[in-house]
Amino acid sequence: MTSASMDDLLARAVDAARAAGREAAARRRAAAAAGDGELDVRTKANPRDLVTALDEAAEEVLRRRLAPTGIPILGEEGGWTAAGDWRSAEAVWVVDPVDGTANFVHTLPHFGTAVALLERGRPVLGVFYDPNADELFWAVRGGGCHLRRGRGPARRLRVDARPLPEALLGASLPSTPQEREANGAAIMEVVRVCRNVRVLGSAATHLAYVAAGRLSGCWDIHLSPWDMAAGQLMVEEAGGVVTTASGEPFRLDQRTIVAANPALHADLLAVLRRARRDV
Numbered sequence: 001m002t003s004a005s006m007d008d009l010l011a012r013a014v015d016a017a018r019a020a021g022r023e024a025a026a027r028r029r030a031a032a033a034a035g036d037g038e039l040d041v042r043t044k045a046n047p048r049d050l051v052t053a054l055d056e057a058a059e060e061v062l063r064r065r066l067a068p069t070g071i072p073i074l075g076e077e078g079g080w081t082a083a084g085d086w087r088s089a090e091a092v093w094v095v096d097p098v099d100g101t102a103n104f105v106h107t108l109p110h111f112g113t114a115v116a117l118l119e120r121g122r123p124v125l126g127v128f129y130d131p132n133a134d135e136l137f138w139a140v141r142g143g144g145c146h147l148r149r150g151r152g153p154a155r156r157l158r159v160d161a162r163p164l165p166e167a168l169l170g171a172s173l174p175s176t177p178q179e180r181e182a183n184g185a186a187i188m189e190v191v192r193v194c195r196n197v198r199v200l201g202s203a204a205t206h207l208a209y210v211a212a213g214r215l216s217g218c219w220d221i222h223l224s225p226w227d228m229a230a231g232q233l234m235v236e237e238a239g240g241v242v243t244t245a246s247g248e249p250f251r252l253d254q255r256t257i258v259a260a261n262p263a264l265h266a267d268l269l270a271v272l273r274r275a276r277r278d279v
Contacts, residue, residue, distance in 0.1 A: 006124075006125065006140060009069065009117060009125060010125055010127070010138065010140060012065065012066060012068075012069055013066070013093075013115045013116075013117065013125060013127045013138075014127055014129075014136065014138060015065055016061070016062050016065035016066050016095075016115055017062075017113045017114070017115045017127045017128070017129040017136070018113075018129050018131075018136065019061050019062075019065055020058040020059070020061040020062045020065075020097050020113045020129075021058070021112055021113035021129040021130070021131035022131050023057065023058055023061055024054050024055070024057070024058040024097065024098050024104070024111075024113070024131065025131035025132060027054050027057065028054060028104060028107070031054070032107060052098075052101065052104065052105060054098065054104070055076070055077055055097050055098045055101055055104075056077050056097075058097035058098055058113065059075050059076065059077045059078055059095065059097040061097075062075065062095045062097055062113070062115065063075065063078065063095075066093050066095070066115075069093070071091045071092065071093050071117070072086075072089065072091075072092055072093070073092070073093040073094075073095060074086045074092055074093070074094045074095070074225065074226065075094075075095045075096070075097070075226065076095070076096050076097065076224065076226045077097065086118070086121070086225075087120075087121040087252075087253060088120060088121065089118070089120070089121075090119065090120065091117065091118065091119055092117070092118045093115065093116070093117055093118075094115075094116045094117075094118055094123075094225050094226050094229040094230075094252075095113075095114065095115050095116075095226060096113065096114040096115075096204060096226035096227060097113055098111055098112075098113065099111060099112055099113070099114050099128075099202045099203065099204035099205070099226075099227060100112065100200075100201050100202030100204070100205060102201055103200075103201045103202060108201065109132035109133070110132075110200045110201055110202050110205050111130075111132075111201075111202055111205075112128055112129055112130040112131065112132075112202065112204060112205060112208075113128070113129045113131070114126070114127070114128045114204040114226065114227075114229070114230040114231070115127045115128075115230060116226075116229030116230040116233065118229060118252070121251065121252060121253075122141075123141070123229045123230065123232055123233040123252070124140070124141040124233070125138075125139070125140050125141070125233070126138065126139045126229060126230030126231065126232070126233040126234055127230055128204050128205075128207075128208045128230050128231065128234070130205070130208075133149065134149060134150045135147060135148070135149050136148045136149075137157075137208045137211065137212070137230075137234055138234075139211070139230075139233045139234040139236075139237040139238075140237070141233065141237070142237075143237070144156050144157075144237050144238070145157045145211045145233075145234045145235075145237040145238040147212055157211050157212050157213070157234075157238045158213065158238050158239050159210060159211060159213055159216075159235065159238045159239050159240040159260075159261040159262075160213035160216050160261055161261055161263050162216045162261065162263065162264065163263050163264055163267070164193055164194050164216075164264040164267040164268060164271075165193065165194065165195070166194075166195055166216075167194045167195055167215075167216035167217060167260075167264055167268075168194070168195050168196055168197075168198065168214075168215055168216060169190060169194055169196075169197050169198070169215060169216060169217050169218055169219075169260075169268070170197070170198050170199070170200055170205075170206035170209065170210070170215045170217070170218030170219075170220070171183060171186070171187050171190070171197050171198075171199055171206075171218060171219055171220065172199065172201075172203060172206075172219075172220040172221055172222070172223075173187075173199055174221055174222035175222070176222065179221055179222045182221075183221050185275055186219075186272055186275040187199075189271055189272075189274060189275040190268070190271050190272070190275075193267075193271055194216075198215070203218075203220040203223055203227040203228060203231065203257070204227060204228075204230060204231050206218035206220060206231070206259075207228065207230075207231025207232065207234060207235055207257075207259055208231055208234055210231075210234075210235050210238075210240055210259050210260065210261075211231070211234040211235050211237070211238035211240065212238070213238075213261075216260060216261055216263075216264055217240075217258070217259060217260025217261060217264055217265065217268050218257075218258075218259055218260070219245065219256070219257065219258040219259075219268070219272065220256070220257055221245075221255060221256045222255055222256075223255055223256070223257060224255075225252040225253070228252060228257050229252055231259070232250060232252070232257065232259070235259040239261070239262070240259055240260060240261055240262070240265075241259070241260060241261070241262050241265040242257060242258070242259045243257075243258050243265070243269070244256055244257070244258065245258055245269070245272055245273075246269075247266075247269050258272070
């Protein structure tokens, strides 16, 4: 892809993420005012894995806005509808209309819309829009990671440089009981050696916050490509390190991601290994 086409694709992704995120947030507020009947909350893999009618509506907004690019789409709700394997496709949009659905259902303000563009399984463009804070995060491979709040100026992001004892970290408590128990044990191990741990309920938010230096690192488990694609690129372009829990190079078909500033990434991996859990 040429740099000009990448600029066009970034503008398209930003437009789609903002439109979907704002629609989801507005309809969530309307549903709350009407008694939440419009939410139509359902479960997927287990009773803690939620989806709502508004997730699906927001994904339709994303698909409509991205369709003119002619690039196939892999989405949380609509799945992969093109021929072949998304991992090897020349170009793929990966979208998550509402990352943090449980927060969305309970009106907690940590959720947002993530859009990433992959080239042969590798993210080259990533956008995350938080409609509650009106914050837009974006990254382009080789072009850095940026943040714009509201109509303010954009600023380039860098991960922080705090060591593990001074770090505030993000972690997940997945929906399945076995994985929740495993990562709960890891959290208790990590919290002994860092400043504290936050469970924000949105992997995309964790990763964007690592890129912005709000969190020094995070680890999240039992994820899907749409949870991680945009955020992986943001952390890398902000100077952070992204691997699996075993320290191997990260790929989007992995289920676990460890992202942190270079000052503490290796130490965090060591603590996670000491937890003796498959995180």
